[in-house]
Amino acid sequence: MIEEIKEAIRVKAIFADGRLRPEAFVWRRRVYGVKDIHGAYDNRLGRAKQLHYAVGCGGDDVYEIALDTDKMEWRLDRIHTPG
DSSP: OEEEEEEEEEEEEEEETTEEEEEEEEETTEEEEOOEEEEEEEEEETTEEEEEEEEEOSSSOEEEEEEETTTTEEEEEEEEOOO
16 A cells, blocks of 8 residues: 655755665654665756655555755655555
């Protein structure tokens, strides 16, 4: 099942070896520690570059998070849950 969220989140990320890597995010006052990055891609929306990540936080759910580099804002786009 896929749940559309489209909400602002806060993200702790590191930049190493020329890449940005999210390590944790806060959504609805809960901290989610990123355990795995299942995939990443970028795209352009007008002049803004958006960085997208599919991350796992230790359970079966996969969270799609994205950074708008023009606004420097992160959001949780959707959650994929088994079933």
